[in-house]
Amino acid sequence: MNALERKIMEQGVVVGKDILKVDMFLNHQIDVELIRQMGEDFYAYFRNKPINKVLTVEASGIAIACFTALKFGVPAVFAKKGYHKNVGSNVYSAEVFSFTKGISYRITVMKDYLTKDDHVLFVDDFLANGAAAEGIMQIISQAGATLEGIGIAIEKGFQPGGEKLRERGIDLYSLAIVDQMEEGKITLREHEQ
Amino acid sequence: MNALERKIMEQGVVVGKDILKVDMFLNHQIDVELIRQMGEDFYAYFRNKPINKVLTVEASGIAIACFTALKFGVPAVFAKKGYHKNVGSNVYSAEVFSFTKGISYRITVMKDYLTKDDHVLFVDDFLANGAAAEGIMQIISQAGATLEGIGIAIEKGFQPGGEKLRERGIDLYSLAIVDQMEEGKITLREHEQ
Numbered sequence: 597m598n599a600l601e602r603k604i605m606e607q608g609v610v611v612g613k614d615i616l617k618v619d620m621f622l623n624h625q626i627d628v629e630l631i632r633q634m635g636e637d638f639y640a641y642f643r644n645k646p647i648n649k650v651l652t653v654e655a656s657g658i659a660i661a662c663f664t665a666l667k668f669g670v671p672a673v674f675a676k677k678g679y680h681k682n683v684g685s686n687v688y689s690a691e692v693f694s695f696t697k698g699i700s701y702r703i704t705v706m707k708d709y710l711t712k713d714d715h716v717l718f719v720d721d722f723l724a725n726g727a728a729a730e731g732i733m734q735i736i737s738q739a740g741a742t743l744e745g746i747g748i749a750i751e752k753g754f755q756p757g758g759e760k761l762r763e764r765g766i767d768l769y770s771l772a773i774v775d776q777m778e779e780g781k782i783t784l785r786e787h788e789q
Numbered sequence: 790m791n792a793l794e795r796k797i798m799e800q801g802v803v804v805g806k807d808i809l810k811v812d813m814f815l816n817h818q819i820d821v822e823l824i825r826q827m828g829e830d831f832y833a834y835f836r837n838k839p840i841n842k843v844l845t846v847e848a849s850g851i852a853i854a855c856f857t858a859l860k861f862g863v864p865a866v867f868a869k870k871g872y873h874k875n876v877g878s879n880v881y882s883a884e885v886f887s888f889t890k891g892i893s894y895r896i897t898v899m900k901d902y903l904t905k906d907d908h909v910l911f912v913d914d915f916l917a918n919g920a921a922a923e924g925i926m927q928i929i930s931q932a933g934a935t936l937e938g939i940g941i942a943i944e945k946g947f948q949p950g951g952e953k954l955r956e957r958g959i960d961l962y963s964l965a966i967v968d969q970m971e972e973g974k975i976t977l978r979e980h981e982q
Binding site: 620624661663665666671676705706709 | 858
């Protein structure tokens with residue numbers, strides 16, 4: 597078990613059938629030493645790729661993106677979230693449907709900060725249905741940039757996002773994959789040898 | 790000149806009379822090495838205080854809070870922003886008026902992550918009228934926690950927030966103070982000897 601997996605087992609709280617509450621260390625209060633370690637883990641996995649930018653979505657991806665980008669020695673960029681359709685012409689944008697909240701929002705990245713020369717590692721705190729990753733891939737495509745890989749803190753293995761991305765040949769690395777959350781009990785997927 | 794001040798002079802763009810655009814390194818694209826250095830600077834200034842938590846407001850404060858918290862070896866917590874009044878009973882909350890956008894929003898911190906035992910360093914990217922700092926101080930007061938100091942990346946010295954906080958005896962440390970932005974030219978305040 598890596599540090600994140602241990603923390604999930606120790607502190608994660610299952611709410612209902614598919615919400616894993618980790619805001620005591622990941623997305624409200626932040627265990628910065630843990631997230632620094634996650635940045636190192638992403639670096640160890642992706643370091644042979646020509647990554648020159650780490651992209652994420654505000655707000656809970658920012659900490660992960662910063663520590664990962666520090667390790668690569670490259671800038672981080674966070675896509676901004678908004679709820680209006682009119683976003684102007686100086687940004688790339690995509691609509692993302694949030695299954696958790698049941699509404700759509702729009703993510704935007706200013707054209708200045710993503711170009712055809714960029715080789716992007718996208719990182720985020722959760723992967724469930726893959727809606728945010730889908731939106732980010734649209735933005736990367738609009739910019740003509742190259743997606744080198746996706747690094748996720750917690751993948752919900754019982755939801756389809758991860759499988760869809762892997763089937764498309766995307767290099768997806770999740771630090772923890774939760775395969776089951778039943779009656780409050782969390783089951784993590786074993787690591788492949 | 791410190792690293793942030795040099796970066797402001799090299800890359801900052803004045804828009805109109807009072808907007809300083811620094812989203813190429815601070816609040817959209819993030820120069821993580823610069824922000825890591827800012828965390829070290831805040832630590833050097835505040836390290837004799839019994840700080841056990843670094844607090845900020847999403848989204849642009851998160852990177853600064855993370856690198857500062859890492860240096861102190863304590864957790865970071867970010868207040869969440871929302872626009873509805875009904876925030877439930879498990880959070881501390883305050884209303885913040887944004888002079889830039891002309892609207893009010895609400896910041897919230899879950900009660901679990903701020904208690905009367907906490908000694909808080911509040912950090913943020915900008916200080917202008919001090920509205921966000923005011924909201925954070927209300928939240929700290931609701932929790933019965935202690936504000937040990939405020940660390941700001943860029944203070945607008947020509948707006949009243951900084952002076953108001955210093956007059957109240959708050960230990961405020963701004964890495965860069967912009968005293969004037971006229972006809973596109975940025976004037977930084979000299980450091981006291």
